[in-house]
Amino acid sequence: MPQMGVSVAEGTLVQWRKQRGDWVVADETICEISTDKIDTEVPSPASGRLVEVLVQVGVTVQVGTTLARIATDARPGEPHSAENDRAAAPAASPPAAAPARSPAASPPAAAPARSPAAPRRAAARRYSPVVQRIADELGVDLDEVEGSGRDGRVQKKDVMAYVQARGSSRAQPSDEPPIHIESPYRPAAASSSSGPYLPPEGRPLSRMRQSIGEHMKRSQEIAATCTTWIEVDVSRIEIARRALGITALPLIARCTIGALVEYPLLNAWLDGETHTVHEQVNLGIAVSLGEDGLIVPVVRGAQDLSPEGLSRRIRDLARRARARQLSPDDVRGATFTITNPGQFGSMMATPVIAQPQVAILDVEAIIKRPVVVTDAFGEDAIAIRPMVILGLSWDHRALDGALAARFLANLKKRVESYEA
Secondary structure (H helix, E strand, O other): OOOOOOOOOEEEEEEEOOOOOOEEOOOOEEEEEEEOOEEEEEEOOOOEEEEEEOOOOOOEEEOOOOOEEEEOOOOOOOOOHHHHHHHHHHHHOOOOOOOOOOOOOOOOOOOOOOOOHHHHHHHHOOOOHHHHHHHHHHOOOHHHOOOOOHHHOOOHHHHHHHHHHOOOHHHOOOOOOOOOOOOOOOOOOOOOOOOOOOOOOOOOOOHHHHHHHHHHHHHHHHOOEEEEEEEEEOHHHHHHHHHHOOOHHHHHHHHHHHHHHHOHHHOEEEEOOEEEEOOOOOEEEOEEOHHHOEEOOEEOOHHHOOHHHHHHHHHHHHHHHHOOOOOHHHHOOOOEEEEOHHHHOOOOOOOOOOOOEOEEEEEOOOEEEEEEEEOOOOOEEEEEEEEEEEEEEEEOOOOOHHHHHHHHHHHHHHHHOOOO
16 A cells, blocks of 8 residues: 555545556556545556456555555466466356257347457456546546546546546536535435335445545534634625636635634644644645535635636646545645635525634625615615625634634734725
8 A cells, every 4th residue: 555645644545547467568557546536547567467366346455555466477469367367267168059949930130240349448448436426526428538547447547638628517516625515315306196105226435435424423522513604895805806707716815824824723733632833834625526526626725826827726636536636645734724605695604613713604695785884974875785794613622702803803804995
């Protein structure tokens, strides 16, 4: 089990791309490993014959565990038992003799001709879990995708190229990464009044959904979670957003980073009895992967980035997250997280804190509505303004309500007085 990131301690074997007895070339993908929420292709360290598989699919092992053995002194084309067994399998059962026909019986209809390429194509149609998930999310029939990999194997880039070629709107996600939906369940289809009720067929949760469930349940059990909300006028953010050609998220993130620098106790971890306050802001941004769940890639050193720089980093992380191109270290080490369900129109939420962080900011929908404003002369009037509710879930073990309220008030001030 290779070291796939400085903080990765274990991984689960997802799929073997090669079987015992197969010839492998150095750097060719030999298996796939799932670490936390990332599926990673493992390249062969050398060329040779795969003589032994030591870890089966679904087994979780520690870094450094031997997964398989490769005979580097073997040569391609040499006969070996695994290939001989597979080649002999069809010959083990000779074809049955054709039944005798009476002279009066009519001759059987001729069997339709089959393309000689058909069985070869069917045999080659095996897909990795990563490719299958992307295809399911984008509604792609993998039988229609031409593979560019070894022996015509369909790869991630082949699916994305196919979707782009057919002009699917799902291949062009918004620049702003969608946020997660907490429920792992689908609503049951309405039963037909004309027939008997059939309960929906159950299915096990995916590894990612199981991982999300474990993390969220653990956070609820550990943290003393409270939530504080504040209403903010984002008129200046909207002006800056249009001027810069970016979404509101990186601008609100920039204001949030400024508030974290002024209130560093929220840019912290609480692990057991150890409270660590960070100077650097490693900002987590929640990204939806459809039915697979969510993932939170990290913008490291976010305090040094402009809104434009934040926008580019967020877009890049979101793109790589959806293409399953993140490394394990891309999703570790966040010191504060922003979640953004408002793009789906929601008004208010209570997000779960990502352990060991002590707070998470919830950005809701920006909605134009009438509010009371006060002019320079102290006169009140009703005006239409773009408003948003920002919610802060915080851990009462590390923070108090007064500090959370002051942080949100500081953030509100920065947003409402923002100048590009």
